[in-house]
Amino acid sequence: EAGVAQSPRYKIIEKRQSVAFWCNPISGHATLYWYQQILGQGPKLLIQFQNNGVVDDSQLPKDRFSAERLKGVDSTLKIQPAKLEDSAVYLCASSLVGRDEQYFGPGTRLTVT
């Protein structure tokens, strides 16, 4: 069974630029999550999708972050414009249903200079 795929693995941008991350969940998993993990901390949930609908995005900074999950499969997370404090690892995870066992991708390490 293929795992959760993410790209790119690494990204370096300057502040005020924009960036997009892509995630392909495990086939058949209805729930998809985007997390932000700052160095030395646990992951923080940004947004959770159930199929192509949003379950919770209360912790997503909507003035600069956006996410979509077209057709209930792949998802993209965008930051525009980026700030220095956005430097982190962005993790995508999926599960069969919400609050079930989660499977994580390798993450995208973002550095904003």
Next chain:
Amino acid sequence: KQEVTQIPAALSVPEGENLVLNCSFTDSAIYNLQWFRQDPGKGLTSLLLIQSSQREQTSGRLNASLDKSSGRSTLYIAASQPGDSATYLCAVWLIRSYIPTFGRGTSLIVHP
């Protein structure tokens, strides 16, 4: 607001020791609790998931227990091996929320 604390923050032990990692949480109205492992530069791997109605779960050399009344979970690793070296995180989901709260993790080094 749920707070999750993991103690110790770091642990270095010789191979073969039995280990106990602790996770405490402030709100006991939990839906479930999960233990994860994170290797450097990689994503998280789910180790054990304990539903709120369960007291413990076991997988191989790992055993996780849950005591909701005291707001604690422990992860027991038997006969530790160098390959167990990683950061171990616990995450708690409340009944009324889909947002998990993660601890900061315990960084474990098992040396030969």
